[in-house]
Amino acid sequence: MRRTALGALGVATLALTACGGGGDGDDAALDYWLWDANQLPAYQQCVSDFTADTGIDVEVTQMGWDDYWSSVTNGFVADTAPDVFTNHLSRYPEFVANGQLLALDDLAATAAVDTSIYNEGLADLWIAEDGQRYGLPKDWDTIALFYNEQLLDDAGYTAGDLADLTWNPDDGGTYEEAIAHLSVDANGIRGDEDGFDKNNVAVYGLGLNGAGSGQGQTEWSYLTGTTGWAHTDENPWGTHYNYDDPDFQASMDWFAALADKGFMPKLETTVGASMADTFAAGKSVLNANGSWMIGQYTGYDDVEVGIAPTPTGPSGERASMFNGLADSVYAGTDHPEEAAQLVAYLGSADCQDVVAEAAVVFPAITASAEKAAAAYDAQGVDVSPFTTHVEEGSTFLFPITAHASQIDGIMAPAMDAVVSGKAPASSLTGANDQVNALFE
Amino acid sequence: MPLTRSPHRSYDRPAKRINWRDVVPWVLLLIAIAVSVLPFYWVLRTSLSMNSSLAANATSLLPVGFNFGAFERVFGLQSTQESIAQGGSGADINFWVYLRNSVVFASITTAGAVFFSAMAAYAFSRLRWKGRNVVFSAFLATMMVPPIFTALPNFLLIKDLGLLNTMLGMVLPFIFMTPFAVFFLRQFFMNMSREVEEAAMLDGAKHFCIFFQIILPNAAAPIATLVLLTFIQQWNEYFWPLLVGNSADVRVLTVGLGVFKSQSPQGAPDWSGLMAATLISALPVLTLFMIFGKKIVNSIGFSGVK
Numbered sequence: 001m002r003r004t005a006l007g008a009l010g011v012a013t014l015a016l017t018a019c020g021g022g023g024d025g026d027d028a029a030l031d032y033w034l035w036d037a038n039q040l041p042a043y044q045q046c047v048s049d050f051t052a053d054t055g056i057d058v059e060v061t062q063m064g065w066d067d068y069w070s071s072v073t074n075g076f077v078a079d080t081a082p083d084v085f086t087n088h089l090s091r092y093p094e095f096v097a098n099g100q101l102l103a104l105d106d107l108a109a110t111a112a113v114d115t116s117i118y119n120e121g122l123a124d125l126w127i128a129e130d131g132q133r134y135g136l137p138k139d140w141d142t143i144a145l146f147y148n149e150q151l152l153d154d155a156g157y158t159a160g161d162l163a164d165l166t167w168n169p170d171d172g173g174t175y176e177e178a179i180a181h182l183s184v185d186a187n188g189i190r191g192d193e194d195g196f197d198k199n200n201v202a203v204y205g206l207g208l209n210g211a212g213s214g215q216g217q218t219e220w221s222y223l224t225g226t227t228g229w230a231h232t233d234e235n236p237w238g239t240h241y242n243y244d245d246p247d248f249q250a251s252m253d254w255f256a257a258l259a260d261k262g263f264m265p266k267l268e269t270t271v272g273a274s275m276a277d278t279f280a281a282g283k284s285v286l287n288a289n290g291s292w293m294i295g296q297y298t299g300y301d302d303v304e305v306g307i308a309p310t311p312t313g314p315s316g317e318r319a320s321m322f323n324g325l326a327d328s329v330y331a332g333t334d335h336p337e338e339a340a341q342l343v344a345y346l347g348s349a350d351c352q353d354v355v356a357e358a359a360v361v362f363p364a365i366t367a368s369a370e371k372a373a374a375a376y377d378a379q380g381v382d383v384s385p386f387t388t389h390v391e392e393g394s395t396f397l398f399p400i401t402a403h404a405s406q407i408d409g410i411m412a413p414a415m416d417a418v419v420s421g422k423a424p425a426s427s428l429t430g431a432n433d434q435v436n437a438l439f440e
Numbered sequence: 441m442p443l444t445r446s447p448h449r450s451y452d453r454p455a456k457r458i459n460w461r462d463v464v465p466w467v468l469l470l471i472a473i474a475v476s477v478l479p480f481y482w483v484l485r486t487s488l489s490m491n492s493s494l495a496a497n498a499t500s501l502l503p504v505g506f507n508f509g510a511f512e513r514v515f516g517l518q519s520t521q522e523s524i525a526q527g528g529s530g531a532d533i534n535f536w537v538y539l540r541n542s543v544v545f546a547s548i549t550t551a552g553a554v555f556f557s558a559m560a561a562y563a564f565s566r567l568r569w570k571g572r573n574v575v576f577s578a579f580l581a582t583m584m585v586p587p588i589f590t591a592l593p594n595f596l597l598i599k600d601l602g603l604l605n606t607m608l609g610m611v612l613p614f615i616f617m618t619p620f621a622v623f624f625l626r627q628f629f630m631n632m633s634r635e636v637e638e639a640a641m642l643d644g645a646k647h648f649c650i651f652f653q654i655i656l657p658n659a660a661a662p663i664a665t666l667v668l669l670t671f672i673q674q675w676n677e678y679f680w681p682l683l684v685g686n687s688a689d690v691r692v693l694t695v696g697l698g699v700f701k702s703q704s705p706q707g708a709p710d711w712s713g714l715m716a717a718t719l720i721s722a723l724p725v726l727t728l729f730m731i732f733g734k735k736i737v738n739s740i741g742f743s744g745v746k
Contacts (some may be wrong), residue, residue, distance in 0.1 A: 038707070041520045061688060065705045067698060071686050078604045080687065274708035280495030296707050299527060301505070312668035 020440075029057040030335060030342055031082035038295050042358040046351035048331070051190040053345075056338050076100045078331070083333040084342050087135050088216070089125055089398045094405060095328070096128045103132035104328040105342035110136060113347065118364045119325055119390065122324045123400050125400060129237050135326025136347035137364035139355070140253075143222045144319040144385035146287040146297045148279065149304035149356060151203060155182050155190070157411055160213070162286075162308035163385075167223055169251040171177045176258075179205030182285040183263045192265050198262025200425040206264045207284035208274040211419035214243070214411030214435070215399060218289050219419075221321045224251045225396050226313020236400035239439040243432035249425035256419050266422040279303075290323075291386040298381050309385040318388070323397035362386070405440040447499045451517055457626060467599060470563050487511065487716035491526025510716035528710045534688060538696040543724070545610055545681065545692050546609045546674040552615035554666050558659070560617050561625035562651050566637065576626075583619040587679075595683055607688040621666055672725055693721045 002231055034043060040062045047058045061082065069091065075081030076098070086129060087095070095101045105108035110133070115123035118137050126135035147162060182205035183191030190196065190204060212219030215231070229248045232238025240249060258264035266282070279287045280300040288310065289297070290418035297305050310318050327346050329339045343350055352363035356372035359379055363369050369387075376383045389395045401407070414431035417423035442524075486494065490505030497504040509526040512518040514535050518528070563569075564576050594613050603609030632655065639649050656663070678694045685691060697717055701709045 006462045036707075038524075041524075044520075063699050064701060065707075066701075067682065067695075070682075074683060074686065080604055191714050277495040277498075281498045282496065293707065298522075299492050300495055301490065301493040301527070 014245065015388050025325065025335060026437045028330045029059055030333075030340065031061065032340055033061045033063060033068070033072065033082040033085040034065055035065045035086065036292065036360075037064075037361045038292075039355065039358070041265055042355040042360060043346070043351075045354050046346060046362050047342075049350065049354070050342060050345045054338075055343065056339060058342060059117075072153070079332050081330045082255050083335060084346075086138075087328040089325075089400050090404050090408075092126070092326075092328065093128065093402050096130070096134055097402065100331050100434040101337055102331050102339075103130075103134060104329065104340065104343065105133050105437050106134060107329070107336055108365055109337065109340040109344040112346050114353070115368070117349065117371065118211060118347075119324075119366050121397065122364050123320070125236060125324065125397060126326050129402075131176055135328045136343050137187060137326045138347050138352065139361040139364050140322060140390075141291045141324060141362065141368075142386045142389040143288055143310055144216055144292055144320075144389075145308040145310060146279065146289055147308055148282065148285050149306045151182065151285045152306070153284065157182070159306055162306075165311035166313070167226065167311040168314050169223075169227060169247065169254045170317055172254060172258075173311070176211075176254075176263075176431060179286065180261070181205070185262070191261070196262065198260075201262045203266050203282065203288060204263060204284040206258060207275045207279050208259070208265045208270050208271055208288040208419075209270040209287075209289070211267055211412070211415040213415055214241070214407050215321070217323065217398070219405060220251065222253050222288055222310040222385070223255070224248055224311065225319030225321065226315050226317060227251060230317055230396065231399035232401060235397050238399065238401050241399075241401075241407070241432055243414075243435065249428055251429065252348055252415075252425035254416050256421055256425065259419065260421055265279045267416060276300075291383070294376065294381060294383060294386075295360055298379070307385045309369060309388050318394045320389040320394070320395050322389070322400050323398040326364075401439075403435075406438055407435050417433070419438040482714045484720050487712050488720055489712050490527060491583040491710050491712040494527075495617075495708070510710075510712035511720075513710070513713045514717045514720060523710075523713075528713050533696050533700050533713070534691075535693075535696075535717065535720070537689065538691055538693045539721070541607070541685070541690055542675060542721070544607060545677075545685075546671050548607075548611050549674045550670045551669055552611070553618055553621055553670050554663060556615070556632070557617040557621035557666070558625050558656065558663065559651070560622045561629050562647075562655055564622065565626045566632075567647070574719040579619055580623060583623070591679065591683065594680075598684055604684055605690055606615035607685070607690055608683040610681055610690060610692075613680065614677075619671070621670065624666055625659065629661050632658060664732050668728055671728060671746060675725055693717075697721065 020288055021175060025252060030142075032043075032047065034040065040060070044060055052055055072081055074086060076095075077097050081100075087101075103268075113136060115136075119140055122137040126137065127133050138321050145162065147159075152159075152162070162178070165175045165178055166173040166347065168223055174177070177192065180191035180202070183196070183201060184203040185191075185197040186200040186202050187197065188202075191198075209218055212221070215221060216224065220233075227247055229242065229245055229251070233240040233242070263277075275284075275287055275289070276293060276296050278284055280298070280303050282303070286308075287297070294307075298308075309362075327343045329336060330344060333339050347364070349365050349368055352365045352368035353371055355361065356363050356368045357375050359372060359375035359381075362372050362383075373387055404423055410431050414428055418425050418428060447519065460672055479713050485501070485503050487510045488503035488506055488508070490507055490509070493504045507526070509522075509528075513523050513526075514533055518526075541555065553681075562580075564572065590613075598604060598609040598612065601609070603612070637652060640654055645653070676694060678698065679690075680696045681690075681692045682698070686695070697714065700717065701714055
C-alpha cells in the first residue's frame with residue numbers, strides 16, 4: 001500500500017514537471033492575439049507571409065471577446081501578455097494610462113509607416129493624449145440594417161423603401177412606421193393595425209441586441225447621431241459626457257417605447273441570446289448591426305438577407321459610429337523592434353489585401369477596403385450601405401475618453417433600466433453626473 | 441390492510457382496475473426522466489446539425505442537415521475553410537491538448553485532495569490531541585469563505601512563485617485538501633470501531649500502518665464517493681484555470697469551450713461545434729459514474745444503516 005501511494009505521488013510529480021511548460025519566451029517567437037475567429041484564417045496567412053519575409057516566428061492565438069480582455073489585462077499583471085495584440089478604441093486609453101503599451105513612434109518599424117494610406121481619421125484615433133501613437137489601424141466598421149427579404153416582401157416593402165426611411169425622436173418618422181408594419185403578432189395582425197397584441201408578438205419589426213451601455217454602437221447611436229447630439233464635448237479625449245441632453249433623452253424614450261409597443265423584443269429576452277440567430281429564426285425583420293457581422297448574417301442557410309442603409313434623421317443625413325481596430329505592442333515585450341515590425345506588417349497593404357480577399361472586415365487602408373468591397377460583391381453581397389457612410393462623410397467617431405471601464409460600470413445598468421422601461425430616460429441625468437464626476 | 445374485495449365476489453374475476461397509486465409515480469418518473477434526458481438529446485441533436493441551418497430551423501426536433509462536421513471540427517479534422525463553409529466560426533478547439541490538460545488537472549487535484557484530506561480526517565477523528573476540536577471548528581469555518589475572496593491572494597502568490605501558466609500553479613490551491621472532504625471523511629472515520637484499531641496497536645501497528653491498512657481500506661466506499669465528487673468538481677472548474685492557466689498548452693476543456701463560445705462581440709457561437717465538444721467533454725465524467733455508480737449507492741447505504 002505504501003509503495004502504491006508513493007508511486008502515485010511520484011507519477012503526479014512527473015506529470016507536473018512534464019506539463020509545467022509555457023514559460024516566458026526566451027526564443028525569438030512573438031505572440032499575437034486576436035479575438036475574431038472569422039478573421040483568424042486571413043491573419044494566419046499574413047503571419048506566415050511575415051515569417052517567410054523576416055524569419056521571425058509568430059504564434060497566433062485567437063480568444064473569444066468575452067475572455068479576451070480579462071486575459072490581456074491578466075497578462076499585463078502577470079507579465080504573460082502577448083507581444084502584439086488586437087486593440088480596441090474603448091480599451092486603449094486605460095492601457096496607455098497604466099503604461100502597458102509601447103509608443104509606436106519610438107520604434108523604428110512603426111515610426112516609418114506613412115499613415116496617409118489609412119482611411120481619413122482612423123490613424124489619429126490611436127494618438128493618445130500624450131501625443132504619441134499606440135496603435136496602427138487595421139480595419140474599420142460602420143452600421144447598417146440587415147433585413148429578412150422574405151418577411152420584408154410579405155409586408156409589401158421593397159429594398160428601395162428601406163433606403164428612403166427617415167427618423168425623428170418625436171414620432172419615429174417612416175422608420176417607426178416601417179418597424180410597426182413589419183411587426184406581426186401571433187394572430188397575423190400587423191403592428192400598425194387595430195387589434196395588434198403587443199404581448200404576443202411572433203415577428204418583431206426591429207431586433208434588439210442589448211441596451212448599448214454608454215455607446216449604443218449598434219443599438220441607438222446610428223439614430224442619436226442624426227440629431228446633432230454627440231456623446232462627448234469633443235472627440236477624441238473629451239472630458240464631458242452629454243447623457244443629460246433633453247434631446248438625447250427624448251431619443252432614448254422613443255427607443256425604449258418600441259419594446260413597450262411590441263415592435264422590438266423586451267430587453268430581458270436578449271440576455272444570452274444572439275440577435276443574429278434570432279433574426280435567422282425569423283423572429284425579427286430589421287437588425288441594425290456592424291459591418292463585422294456581414295459574414296454572420298449572410299452565412300445563414302434558408303434565409304435571404306439584404307442590407308439597407310440606416311435611416312436619415314433630423315439633420316438630413318444618415319449617421320454611423322465609425323470604429324476601428326488596431327494592433328498594439330505590449331510594454332513588457334522582450335522583442336519590441338520585432339513586435340513593431342509585425343504591427344507595421346499587419347497594417348500594411350500586403351497583409352490588408354489578404355484580409356480584404358477573405359471578405360470579413362473593411363481594411364483601414366483605403367485601397368484595400370475597395371478590394372474588400374469587391375470581394376463581398378463577388379460573393380453576391382452588396383455592402384454599399386456600410387461604405388455609404390464613409391463616402392458621404394456621415395460617420396462620427398467612437399467616443400474615446402479616459403475612465404472607459406468606470407463609465408461602462410455606470411452607464412450599462414443605467415441604460416438597461418431605461419431600455420427595459422424600468423426608468424425614464426430623464427434618469428440618465430443622474431448617471432451623467434456620476435460619469436462627469438470622474439473627470440473632475 | 442383493509443380488504444378491497446368483499447368475500448362474496450371472490451368468484452368473479454374483477455376487471456383489472458387502474459391503481460392510480462401505482463400509475464402516478466410512474467408518470468412522474470417518466471416526466472422526470474424526460475426532463476433530465478431532453479437537454480442531452482438537444483445537445484446531441486444540435487451537434488449533429490449543420491450550424492448555418494440551425495437558426496432558421498430552431499424548433500426542429502431532428503438534426504438539421506444531419507452531418508458529423510461539428511465532431512470533425514472538434515477533433516481538428518476539418519480545415520478552416522471547410523469549417524466556415526459549414527457555418528463554423530473558423531475557430532478551432534485544440535481538443536486533445538485540452539482534454540489531456542483536463543484529465544491531468546482533475547486527476548492530480550482529486551488524488552491529492554482526497555489523500556491529504558483523508559490524512560487530515562484521520563488526525564481529526566482518530567488521534568487525540570490538545571485543541572483538536574478548536575482547530576477543527578476553525579477549519580470548518582473556512583468552508584464559509586467564498587472562493588472568490590481567496591482568488592486574488594492566491595493569484596498573486598502563484599504569480600510571485602513564477603508558476604503562472606503551469607500545471608503546478610493550477611493544481612496547487614486544490615491539491616492539499618478541501619474542508620468539505622475532511623469533514624466528509626471525518627464523519628466516516630469517527631464511526632469506525634475502536635476495537636480493531638486497538639487490536640492492531642496491541643500487535644504493534646503504528647498510526648501509519650493503521651491509516652493505510654485499516655482505515656483507508658474500510659473507508660473505500662466513502663472515498664470512492666469523494667473521488668467522484670471531487671473529480672466532477674475539478675473537471676468543471678473554470679475560474680482558476682482561466683486565471684492561471686490561460687496559455688494554450690495548459691488550458692483545460694472548460695476554459696477552451698468558454699473561449700470557443702464567444703467570438704466577435706454580438707457574433708453567434710458555432711453552436712453545433714460547441715455542443716459536439718460539450719458532449720465529448722462530458723463523456724469522461726459519465727464513464728466515471730458508470731464505474732463508481734454502484735460504490736456510491738453502497739456508500740450512501742452504508743451511511744444509512746450505521
